[in-house]
Amino acid sequence: MNGEEASGRRARRGGSGQQPLKQVESRAPGWLIADLNPVSRSSRSVRRREWLQSERPEPAFSSRVERWQLIVKGRVQGVGYRAACCQKARELDVNGWVRNLPDGTVEVQAEGSIQALTELRLWCERGPEQADVLSVVHGQLHPIREDWFEIRR
Secondary structure, eight states: OOHHHHHHHHHTTTSSSSOOEEEEESTTTTTEEEEEEEEEOOOOOOOOOEEEOOOOOOGGGGGGGEHHHHHHEEEOOOSSSSHHHHHHHTTTOOOEEEEOOSOOOOEEEEEEEEHHHHHHHHHHHHHHHHOOOEEEEEEEOOOOOOOEEEEEO
């Protein structure tokens, strides 16, 4: 048998005697378990396992819709807080409403992705330029799938 025939047989069998990797899905997102066969052909071969990073994307938390209630305390009435909040919510593609409460606070009920709601909450902690926000109390509600943002009276 010449060298070309021997190398052809090795190529058909997988080259250097290695078999392809056997990959099994793991429970950890984005990871695979690969069983690596040893290079040697001894009868007492030992299997080796490795964790391999796969190209699976991370779970999309931003696609989950939540509804938050924010109570904003401080000097937040009579300074354009509701109009500015409504504009910011529309920019962030958040649905819900904002209104003044009789005790001088502002209530915001907003529904959207967690990332957008977090950005809205951070904005609410600052407010418009004329406002003086002391605190923002956060609560979570069941989503009702509104598709607009409005100012309520």
